[in-house]
Amino acid sequence: MKRYVCLTILLVLTGNFIFGQEGKKKRGDKNYTKFAYIKASELYQKLVEKGYESRDLYGKLADTYYFNARYREALPHYEKMLAYAGEVRPVYYYRYAQCLKSEGKYTEAEEALEEFYTLIGQPGGPEESLSDHIAEIESFSGRYDIADAGINTEYADFGAAFAGDSTVIFATARDTGIFVRRTHVWNKRPFLKLYSATINDEGNLEAPVKVEGKVNKKYHQSTPAVTRDGRTMYFTRNNFLKGKYRKAQNGTNHLKIYRATYRDGKWENIEDLSINNDEYSTAHPALSPDGKQLYFVSDRHGTRGNSDLFVADIRADGSFGPVQNLGDEINTAGRETFPFVSSSGELYFASDGHPGLGGLDIFTVRKDALGGNQVVNVGKPVNSAADDFAYIINEENKSGFFSSNRGQDSGFDNIYALLEKEPIALAAELCGHVRDSLTKEPLPGTQLTLYDENGRELKTLQTDSSGDFCLEVALRKNYNLRAEKAEYQIHEEFITGLKNGEKRELLIELNREDIVVTTGDDLTEKLGLKPIYFDFDGYRIREVSKIELGKVIEVMQQYPGISIDVRSHTDSRGSDSYNLQLSERRAKATVDYIVNTGEISRNRINGKGYGETQLVNECSNDVPCTAEQHQLNRRSEFVIIKM
Structure with missing residues (x-):
């Protein structure tokens, strides 16, 4: 794009053409086609320098700087534009806010953005209405069949994780007789144990048995994640290892993720991990498809809400890289929890911060067409007005499980089987x-x-x-x-x-x-002039029209080869002869203003009145029209007669 540098008129001359005809040479006439190229943006600057002022003028001038990323220079012109009373296009508040932010004026920028969103019908910001959210969730609904997984008890059963092609491991309070209900990241009440169950041919669970080894202790165990080779398991437990029950400085026993190794049919060698800390909770592990990254939930320092999703690389020696927050596209001011990563790398999680149907809803993260992350509610019937969480799916057969406390008077969680019938369609x-x-x-x-x-x-x-x-x-x-x-x-x-x-x-x-102009062009159209309107039965130049006449004056001053014919018109009200005289007075008033104000030679500008002979609409004699329709006919035109 060309920079806005100077006001330019180029003369493009056609050359001399020599034509041959029947062996004879004949010199053709020299034809000169003259064009003028007027750079509009520089016209605005010159008018402002000469003292012309209007909301429209300042806005256009500010835009010439804004679109070239010269925000500091655009800012004062936007400020002057918005100081005028009356309506402006909402986008000007947006541009003004960007200029303010570039100068570190964040409070003023927020106020400008609030005004912008109010004007476009989104008061308070870009948040959608509840009905919009529900409509979108409905568009993703109906894609699943769900059923009771077949192993639920009257106690808490939830958090199934794949442990091979035909086995899951889940958390349950069935062998304790102690009623347990999940609340936030974990409820810190004892006696949840890890069990395994077999996936039958119908996609349900059967034959639950307690996991063998040193995983299950007297405090909470939950939410496992097992590597594809079945040799390593990460799981959640209260901060308890080797008989020691540890607390934070405030006396809270937080959650930690531990690692276990499968040997001889048992889970042994329980390890604390470097991502844990006594002062906050780390829970609900999930593995990337290649097993090289560990996703989890935490309320550690830097968390956006009550709990956020994090990820850390698992190095070849089993140690961990730096912990990274998954960012604002995924984490909210609410709760994000229970992550799961499918074999294709798609992240699923539960949240009450993203728009949902109530309580925790299950969401998935898909790449949009522009390469960004799109958080999508998976819809009904997987999601409900209750808490829905701990989603897992086998992408080969489209079957899996999730947990929910729906329909439970006690509020305890159950495991449900799911079958995905069609994928999410983002369009x-x-x-x-x-x-x-x-x-x-x-x-x-x-x-x-x-x-x-x-x-x-x-x-x-x-x-x-x-x-x-x-x-x-x-x-x-x-x-x-x-x-x-x-x-x-x-x-x-x-x-x-x-x-x-x-x-x-x-x-x-x-x-x-x-702007390309040539002989016969009307500068009103070419320069985008607002019409030079007159009062009814008057020929006084209105103040608002002086800026538009200033544009004509500026062009004539810069390019002395241009001569203009001013053509003034009236509406149909009044007699034809009177209107012809009135238009003559209007033409003369327009010419006098240009000559006297712009010091333009009178021999470069003519004026003629046409009365009501060239109406721009149907408002002729005896035709009923509004005042606004009649005003459209009270105008002046500026036609180039010489270049």
Whole structure:
């Protein structure tokens, strides 16, 4: 794109053409086609320097800096623009906020963004309404068959994990007689044990038996994760090892993840891990498909909410790399817990911070079309108004298990079998057409750049030969779409979040930056002038029109070869002869203003009144029209008669 550097008019001359005809040479006439290219953005700057002021003028000038990332220079012009009373396009508050943030004025930026979201119908920010969330969850619902897993008791049973192709290990309070109910990360009440069960041909569980070895102690054991070779298990337990029950400085016994090794039919060699700490809980392990990463839940320092999801690399020697928070796309101010990673690497987890049906809901993380993470509620019937969590699935046969306290008067958890009948379908498409704002011709090859709300570039593409484009986007996320083409002003559209299955169509019209004018053109159209309106039965130049006349004056001052014909018109009210005289006075008033204010030679500008002979609508004599319709006919035009 060209920078906004100077106001330019180029004269393009056609050369001398010599034509041959029947062996004779004949010199053709010299034909000079003259074009003027007027850089609109520099016109705004010159008008401001000369003391012209308006909301529209400051906004356009600010945009010329904003689109070139010159935020400091754009900021004062946006401030002046927004100081004017009246409505403005909401996107100007967004641009103003970005400029404020670039200067470290975060409080003011937040206020500007609040105003922006209010104007676009999202007061308080980009959060969707509850009905929008429910509608999206419904779009993902109905994809599963579920049933009781077959091994539930009147006590707590939950948290199944695969331990081979036909076995799961789960937590249960069945052999204690002690009622236990899961609350946050863990409830710190004793006597949950690990059991194994066999997966039968119907996908249900049977033959539960207590896990052998040193895993089950007198305190809580839960939520295992077993490596593919079946030799290593990570599991959750109260902070208790080798007979020692440890507490934090405040007296709390937190949870830890331990590692066990399978030998001779028993789980032995229980190890504490470096990711644990006596001062916070670490729980609910899950392994990546290659076994080289351990996902888990913790309320350690840096947690966004009550509990967050974390990950750490497992080194070849069994030690751990640095612990990393999974970030704001996944973790919320609520609870994220019970992670599971499928064989294809898809993360599932439970949360009450993301929009759900009530309590904990199960979510999955999918890559969207732009490479970002899309958190998706898996829908009904897996999710319900109760707590739903601890989802696992075998992607080969699409069967698995999850836990829930639905339908239980006691509130205790049960394990349910699931069968996925169809995958999640994410579909949101942004399409559109780009054309010239004046000629309405399509603009092929226009560069489009999609940005997120923080200004990070996500994708670039170009319009096709018809000026059309289409791209897939993530659900519920807001974007900025910027259109750029040589010789046109940059245009930006703020895109509010799309719903699942939505295809949104845009029409983008670009204004020329270097405006091509020639003899016979009307500068009102070419410069995008607002009409020079007059009061009813009057010929006084309105204050609002002086800025528009200033644009004409600036062009004539910079390019002394241009001569203009001012054509003034009236509406149909009044007699034809009176209106003709009135339009003559209006033409003279317009010419006098340009000559006197701009010091333009009078021989470069003519004026003529046309009365009501060239109406722009149907409002002729005796036709009822509104005041606004009549005003459209009270106008002046500026036609180039010489270049």
